[in-house]
Amino acid sequence: MPSMAHRTIDVDGVQVFYREAGPPDAPVLLLPHGYPSSSFQYRGLMPALADRWRVIAPDFPGFGYSEAPEDFEYTFGGYAELLDKFVAALGVKRFVLYLFDYGSQVGFQLALKDPSRIAGLVIQNGDAYEETLGPKYEPLRAYWESPTEEHLVELTKAVSADGLREEILGEVPPETAVRISPDLWQLSWPLMEPHRDIMAGFFLEILSSVRLYPRYQAFLREYQPPTLIVWGPEDGYMPAESARAYLKDLPDAELHLLEGGGHWLLESHLDETVALIRPFLSRLT
Numbered sequence: 001m002p003s004m005a006h007r008t009i010d011v012d013g014v015q016v017f018y019r020e021a022g023p024p025d026a027p028v029l030l031l032p033h034g035y036p037s038s039s040f041q042y043r044g045l046m047p048a049l050a051d052r053w054r055v056i057a058p059d060f061p062g063f064g065y066s067e068a069p070e071d072f073e074y075t076f077g078g079y080a081e082l083l084d085k086f087v088a089a090l091g092v093k094r095f096v097l098y099l100f101d102y103g104s105q106v107g108f109q110l111a112l113k114d115p116s117r118i119a120g121l122v123i124q125n126g127d128a129y130e131e132t133l134g135p136k137y138e139p140l141r142a143y144w145e146s147p148t149e150e151h152l153v154e155l156t157k158a159v160s161a162d163g164l165r166e167e168i169l170g171e172v173p174p175e176t177a178v179r180i181s182p183d184l185w186q187l188s189w190p191l192m193e194p195h196r197d198i199m200a201g202f203f204l205e206i207l208s209s210v211r212l213y214p215r216y217q218a219f220l221r222e223y224q225p226p227t228l229i230v231w232g233p234e235d236g237y238m239p240a241e242s243a244r245a246y247l248k249d250l251p252d253a254e255l256h257l258l259e260g261g262g263h264w265l266l267e268s269h270l271d272e273t274v275a276l277i278r279p280f281l282s283r284l285t
Contacts, residue, residue, distance in 0.1 A: 002050035011086045014072065017065035018058035021050035027285045028092050031057035032083060034101025036164045036188045038064025045266055048274045053281060058086055062198040064191060074198045076209050080109035094119050096281060099126035105209040108216040115219060120226040120284045122277060125263050127238045128216045129245035136236035144207045156200045161189045171236045172262035179268040220249040227253040228280040230273050232261030
């Protein structure tokens with residue numbers, strides 16, 4: 001099993017923690033993480049690929065072990081700007097991009113900065129089509145339509161230890177839930193708790209990203225990056241329709257819906273996911 005390196009790098013004055021594995025001269029897979037986790041969520045995937053690929057997973061400010069400066073721009077665009085400088089600092093010029101959850105919104109905005117750098121996409125429960133957003137978006141829609149303090153307080157209740165657990169386990173069948181480690185929320189919450197205001201701020205920021213969906217779709221149509229879509233359909237935010245929607249703009253994409261899988265596919269269906277990603281990446285190199 002390849003070993004994992006745990007490093008910190010100064011990126012534009014921000015101390016960014018990241019995990020890295022694989023040969024330094026190998027093709028790169030960049031792994032932006034989702035909410036409520038960090039690079040920790042890729043702890044199983046990275047060593048499973050690191051024999052042939054350089055896999056890199058940073059923590060966004062406010063998540064994991066990265067610094068969270070008060071004057072940082074806590075938006076998906078701010079994270080994309082930081083990620084752009086992060087890959088430059090590491091000397092990475094071209095990479096396959098993993099799009100998942102919040103990381104998909106950051107990743108798309110990164111891709112728009114220089115599409116020529118994108119060697120391919122692995123899309124796993126990362127949305128880009130408003131018409132297919134699932135029922136768990138309804139409280140967010142209510143807040144977007146009426147951004148009152150009352151709606152914000154109700155949403156912020158989910159930014160808690162119990163809320164994170166419900167986010168992760170609340171929609172998958174029991175046979176899937178037992179395969180998801182409680183480390184995912186138990187270890188995330190102590191690191192997130194000091195930054196609850198940052199997390200609450202993203203409830204409106206999600207709307208800003210939804211408004212950019214047409215630009216994400218135009219990027220896909222124009223550049224046609226080689227794409228693997230591997231999806232957990234038991235996802236109240238991004239059901240199976242959200243995965244299939246990509247085929248409108250990427251008709252040649254490879255699509256797999258993993259039965260019983262939910263949003264946290266790398267926890268419950270890691271082996272199946274790795275078995276799909278490895279041959280896809282091999283075709284790109």
